Amino acid sequence: MGRAEILRLPGERELAAAAERLRGQVRRTPVLELDGAELGVPARVLVKLELLQHTGSFKARGALNTLLLRPPAGDGVVAASGGNHGAAVAWAAARVAVPARVFVPATSPPVKAARVASYGAEVVVVDGYYPEAFAAAERWAAGRSVVRVHAYDAPEVVAGQATLGLEIAEQVPEVSTVLVSCGGGGLYAGTGLALAGRAAVVPVEPERCPSLSAAVAAGGPVPVEVGGVAADSMGAGLVGRHGYAVAAPSRTTPLLVPDEAIVAARRFLWERCRVLAEPGGATAFAALLSGAFTPVAGETVVVVVSGGNTTDVPT
Structure with missing residues (x-):
């Protein structure tokens, strides 16, 4: 508390x-x-x-606000998502012309992973639910010049x-x-x-x-x-x-x-x-x-x- x-x-x-x-x-x-x-x-x-x-x-609102406020450089953008946030980050990254990598749990519907990819992001599927995808995204981002876009916090x-x-x-x-x-x-x-x-x-x-x-x-x-x-x-x-x-x-x-x-x-x-x-x-x-x-x-x-x-x- x-x-x-x-x-x-x-x-x-x-x-x-x-x-x-x-x-x-x-x-x-x-x-x-x-x-x-x-x-x-x-x-x-x-x-x-x-x-x-x-x-x-x-989710498009928060993702784009983040990238307009904190323009990415270097390795672009990374996010973990059950699907909707990932699509939003991928879309926002395309709007500001930077690469995006999105970690998606295997429990997400395939249609959502496909939607993330449709906006040009690299999709990495991780076993488990959102917490496992988030942990994988954090491991990948460590030591890289990348903007992390949290799904909600x-x-x-x-x-x-x-x-x-x-x-x-x-x-x-x-x-x-x-x-x-x-x-x-x-x-x-x-x-x-x-x-x-x-x-x-x-x-x-x-x-x-x-x-x-x-x-x-x-x-x-x-x-x-x-x-x-x-x-x-x-x-x-x-x-x-x-x-x-x-x-x-x-x-x-x-x-x-x-x-x-x-x-x-x-x-x-x-x-x-x-x-x-x-x-x-x-x-x-x-x-x-x-x-x-x-x-x-x-x-x-x-x-x-x-x-x-x-x-x-x-x-």
């Missing part, structure tokens, strides 16, 4: 600078209003379609993800609650910082990837076992210090949803909205659809659909 207490989170100036830096570089993704009655809730509900972002997820990455929250504030100024999927905590931290004092930001985790829940219970980040349908994008294994530092002061309790609820959320988004979200991208929506989150009558809720890197159509 002491490490979280001395951590300096990005402030308003850094968030505003990130927004200006990324203006015209990333997509301003749309919001879609749903029928609250169809969802069985007495609230106004909108979904932020961040799966329409470059590379198919919110770096101030430049968090500030980049915060631009999503700033967009929500502009698009839905009356928003009262925002639901976000939480794996390593970068999106939650950025959105929470961007909307501090304006809206409640509620992190949602798969039951089988409870990194922030475990940290809140333990008083600091602790390793957890990960698995389940969303592990490729949500299986950080250890929540980031930034995500924990945003949650700790308010004693935020993340919402946990089972795999069955995530699958049902994907099916609803596809069948009713023709939105093809990946499991991690639908995790926040699962909290609303399953009743894990119950909105107050009359409030305005925005749910972030954070990624859509999948070819698996729900049936």
Whole structure:
């Protein structure tokens, strides 16, 4: 907990600078209003379609903000990723014309590794989950002139993800609650910082990837076992210090949803909205659809659909 207490989170100036830096570089993704009655809730509900972002997820924001702020040289860029962050780093590296090497766990879907390679990065597949890929990336980077782009626990990455929250504030100024999927905590931290004092930001985790829940219970980040349908994008294994530092002061309790609820959320988004979200991208929506989150009558809720890197159509 002491490490979280001395951590300096990005402030308003850094968030505003990130927004200006990324203006015209990333997509301003749309919001879609749903029928609250169809969802069985007495609230106004909108979904932020961040799966329409470059590379198919919110990760493009943090990756590009990092490389624009810290231009790479020498050996270029390295990252570890379950897939979405790797694609974002590969895309951002191509934008600034530097080489990228991405370490991907063997548990990631092949479509995600292929997407990373499609942006020109060298892909290295590592046995295991994200923690094993991260360790391999760190070993490779040691002694090299390379920019490491962390998947979720770096101030430049968090500030980049915060631009999503700033967009929500502009698009839905009356928003009262925002639901976000939480794996390593970068999106939650950025959105929470961007909307501090304006809206409640509620992190949602798969039951089988409870990194922030475990940290809140333990008083600091602790390793957890990960698995389940969303592990490729949500299986950080250890929540980031930034995500924990945003949650700790308010004693935020993340919402946990089972795999069955995530699958049902994907099916609803596809069948009713023709939105093809990946499991991690639908995790926040699962909290609303399953009743894990119950909105107050009359409030305005925005749910972030954070990624859509999948070819698996729900049936």
